[in-house]
Amino acid sequence: MKFEVHQTNQDCKARLGKLSLPNGTVNTPIFMPVGTQGTVKTIMPKELNELGAEIIVCNTYHLYLRPGANVIKAAGGLTKFIGWQKPILTDSGGFQIYSLAPLRKITNEGVKFQSHIDGSYHFFTPESVVEIQETFGSDIAMCLDVCPSYPSEYEVAQETMQQTLQWAERARKVKRKETNLFGIIQGATYPDLRKKSAQATVDLDFTGYAIGGLCLGEPSSVTYEMIDAVRDIIPEKSVCYLMGAGYPEDIIEGVRRGVDMFDCVLPTRNGRTGTAFTSLGRITIRNAQYISDFTPLDPICDCYTCRNFTRSYLRHLFIAGEHLGPKLLTLHNLNFFINLIKNVRSHIEKEDFLVWSNDFLEHYTSKNS
Amino acid sequence: MKFEVHQTNQDCKARLGKLSLPNGTVNTPIFMPVGTQGTVKTIMPKELNELGAEIIVCNTYHLYLRPGANVIKAAGGLTKFIGWQKPILTDSGGFQIYSLAPLRKITNEGVKFQSHIDGSYHFFTPESVVEIQETFGSDIAMCLDVCPSYPSEYEVAQETMQQTLQWAERARKVKRKETNLFGIIQGATYPDLRKKSAQATVDLDFTGYAIGGLCLGEPSSVTYEMIDAVRDIIPEKSVCYLMGAGYPEDIIEGVRRGVDMFDCVLPTRNGRTGTAFTSLGRITIRNAQYISDFTPLDPICDCYTCRNFTRSYLRHLFIAGEHLGPKLLTLHNLNFFINLIKNVRSHIEKEDFLVWSNDFLEHYTSKNS
Numbered sequence: 001m002k003f004e005v006h007q008t009n010q011d012c013k014a015r016l017g018k019l020s021l022p023n024g025t026v027n028t029p030i031f032m033p034v035g036t037q038g039t040v041k042t043i044m045p046k047e048l049n050e051l052g053a054e055i056i057v058c059n060t061y062h063l064y065l066r067p068g069a070n071v072i073k074a075a076g077g078l079t080k081f082i083g084w085q086k087p088i089l090t091d092s093g094g095f096q097i098y099s100l101a102p103l104r105k106i107t108n109e110g111v112k113f114q115s116h117i118d119g120s121y122h123f124f125t126p127e128s129v130v131e132i133q134e135t136f137g138s139d140i141a142m143c144l145d146v147c148p149s150y151p152s153e154y155e156v157a158q159e160t161m162q163q164t165l166q167w168a169e170r171a172r173k174v175k176r177k178e179t180n181l182f183g184i185i186q187g188a189t190y191p192d193l194r195k196k197s198a199q200a201t202v203d204l205d206f207t208g209y210a211i212g213g214l215c216l217g218e219p220s221s222v223t224y225e226m227i228d229a230v231r232d233i234i235p236e237k238s239v240c241y242l243m244g245a246g247y248p249e250d251i252i253e254g255v256r257r258g259v260d261m262f263d264c265v266l267p268t269r270n271g272r273t274g275t276a277f278t279s280l281g282r283i284t285i286r287n288a289q290y291i292s293d294f295t296p297l298d299p300i301c302d303c304y305t306c307r308n309f310t311r312s313y314l315r316h317l318f319i320a321g322e323h324l325g326p327k328l329l330t331l332h333n334l335n336f337f338i339n340l341i342k343n344v345r346s347h348i349e350k351e352d353f354l355v356w357s358n359d360f361l362e363h364y365t366s367k368n369s
Numbered sequence: 370m371k372f373e374v375h376q377t378n379q380d381c382k383a384r385l386g387k388l389s390l391p392n393g394t395v396n397t398p399i400f401m402p403v404g405t406q407g408t409v410k411t412i413m414p415k416e417l418n419e420l421g422a423e424i425i426v427c428n429t430y431h432l433y434l435r436p437g438a439n440v441i442k443a444a445g446g447l448t449k450f451i452g453w454q455k456p457i458l459t460d461s462g463g464f465q466i467y468s469l470a471p472l473r474k475i476t477n478e479g480v481k482f483q484s485h486i487d488g489s490y491h492f493f494t495p496e497s498v499v500e501i502q503e504t505f506g507s508d509i510a511m512c513l514d515v516c517p518s519y520p521s522e523y524e525v526a527q528e529t530m531q532q533t534l535q536w537a538e539r540a541r542k543v544k545r546k547e548t549n550l551f552g553i554i555q556g557a558t559y560p561d562l563r564k565k566s567a568q569a570t571v572d573l574d575f576t577g578y579a580i581g582g583l584c585l586g587e588p589s590s591v592t593y594e595m596i597d598a599v600r601d602i603i604p605e606k607s608v609c610y611l612m613g614a615g616y617p618e619d620i621i622e623g624v625r626r627g628v629d630m631f632d633c634v635l636p637t638r639n640g641r642t643g644t645a646f647t648s649l650g651r652i653t654i655r656n657a658q659y660i661s662d663f664t665p666l667d668p669i670c671d672c673y674t675c676r677n678f679t680r681s682y683l684r685h686l687f688i689a690g691e692h693l694g695p696k697l698l699t700l701h702n703l704n705f706f707i708n709l710i711k712n713v714r715s716h717i718e719k720e721d722f723l724v725w726s727n728d729f730l731e732h733y734t735s736k737n738s
Contacts, residue, residue, distance in 0.1 A: 039686060044697075062689075292443050294443070308452040313450055316440070320431075320435055322408050324410070327411070
């Protein structure tokens with residue numbers, strides 16, 4: 001992997017970069033659509049290409065359980081298996097084990113957990129999780145981490161941060177030379193733990209650095225404070241990934257603070273449940289007010305959904321339980337997020353990012369509307 | 370509507386025609402994908418265009434209940450509402466009232482029924498059903514008919530056939546001059562009733578004629594016998610539509626017997642439930658034998674699904690409950706049916722349809738495999 005920063009900003013830490021990965025090049029800042037089970041839900045790879053997606057995120061926990069690493073290996077790797085010819089980042093599954101598995105037990109050795117699918121027992125070690133991702137042929141692999149829920153007591157935050165560090169060291173040792181492995185900074189909402197975690201993770205010398213354990217329900221101000229606590233510890237030449245972010249506002253605030261990579265289920269999950277992100281704020285398409293609204297979801301959007309369908313028809317699809325509803329809203333939402341990050345890049349390039357983003361943050365609220 | 374037969378066949382009743390409708394031209398024989406609620410399930414209109422679909426079938430019963438005729442009228446008609454710029458045939462909903470409504474009561478005047486959605490009561494008359502379809506702006510509207518289930522006693526078949534005829538006469542009287550209204554031939558599995566129904570329907574002088582009440586579980590030989598019983602009564606200059614057909618074999622047998630139009634939920638319904646129609650017969654994609662099968666669904670198919678994905682991945686999508694599975698199988702199945710009918714037309718044109726179809730029927734069995 002090669003990461004080149006080719007433009008920085010005078011007024012804030014926003015920057016433009018290029019990430020060269022085995023399956024292609026990625027422009028940063030980047031938003032990565034989430035394809036947990038090897039598919040960005042409802043969307044075909046050719047549509048991801050048309051939307052301008054450059055990299056997607058899949059999940060080791062899910063794909064290890066189903067269809068299994070052996071199937072993906074036999075297929076020739078994850079990109080071949082899922083029919084996506086561009087880069088894939090695989091999350092380690094640390095977060096999923098803690099949020100999905102009905103039972104789990106963490107020891108120094110690793111984590112024993114029960115599958116949320118069939119109740120079977122499995123054991124992940126920091127080493128095995130690297131190996132699985134190497135079997136997948138992931139362009140970027142993530143270390144197995146321990147991700148405490150929000151809120152967390154200081155002691156829990158400290159313990160899980162230290163366990164994550166110890167596992168990171170073991171993961172670092174077993175990885176193949178060519179594997180692009182990212183370390184994950186933990187420490188919950190405690191700046192001192194975050195700083196310790198960041199410094200120790202950087203000392204292990206990873207290909208890139210992720211800030212994990214955020215966007216779990218804490219106030220936005222806390223998220224931003226945690227980014228600020230660690231950002232200057234991460235070397236300027238390294239890529240910085242804020243895991244699980246987020247709302248459009250979080251992405252903008254993250255870019256201002258020097259974050260290069262983002263991923264979030266919001267555009268896909270909200271698309272499936274009937275919420276659209278638009279330039280006018282969020283729209284809940286099932287609402288009765290849209291029964292005879294023959295305007296597009298977003299008047300200034302150029303996506304396939306907005307060019308061809310009305311709110312009235314989209315509402316009908318959701319009310320009638322038709323697959324096409326979730327599909328068309330997901331398509332629109334992904335277009336919204338990918339366009340947002342394209343705008344971010346273009347305004348960094350034009351050197352008016354701070355002005356543009358101030359204006360955006362002043363007028364746009366997707367969280368409370 | 371204009372219907373022109375521009376090629377007939379020496380060996381059988383297969384023929385090539387062109388149907389000119391308000392929203393476009395349709396080549397016959399034609400297979401019409403079904404979009405009951407105003408969407409061909411999982412498929413976008415632009416994909417229908419790419420597949421080569423020329424006309425789709427929507428349902429009056431469903432669309433009248435949801436979103437309601439007033440919404441579709443306010444949208445500017447059904448094609449505008451659903452974003453499909455080609456012809457639409459709307460079925461009258463007769464069949465749906467009998468198969469879906471929890472309660473229904475037929476009188477000479479019309480049919481009172483309960484909505485399967487919310488239990489509300491509604492009343493359809495042969496006149497109101499024409500008016501609703503005129504509100505939709507359907508390219509082809511169907512008469513309200515009474516469709517007995519299979520098997521039916523002779524007396525029931527006779528009564529429902531006569532009620533259908535009486536209603537057809539009333540529908541014929543109220544239709545606007547420009548409305549393309551098709552009469553529906555009933556009579557269950559009794560050739561004498563079918564002949565009477567056909568003659569009396571033809572005497573009412575409709576724009577086209579449909580054979581209804583078949584493909585309901587009766588043996589194929591009976592379906593074909595019923596077509597044979599009525600086909601010569603329908604004028605050669607008129608288009609002939611076999612409602613609800615069918616399996617690829619039924620379509621071929623129908624074309625041989627002079628049928629011009631077909632519609633069926635098989636490609637979409639089976640696609641959603643995980644069954645693919647292929648040149649090698651039917652495939653149930655959830656079967657364990659496909660876990661590590663890295664070949665396409667159909668080795669000779671050129672659809673997006675077969676060009677980009679393996680059986681192993683498609684199985685994974687179904688097992689993991691991902692929307693993309695039903696979508697990709699539906700896309701493939703529709704391509705299979707639309708290609709089948711394109712092949713039918715091309716072999717009629719090349720004047721080797723009988724030879725080609727004999728070969729097809731000898732090698733292809735989709736019903737029992």
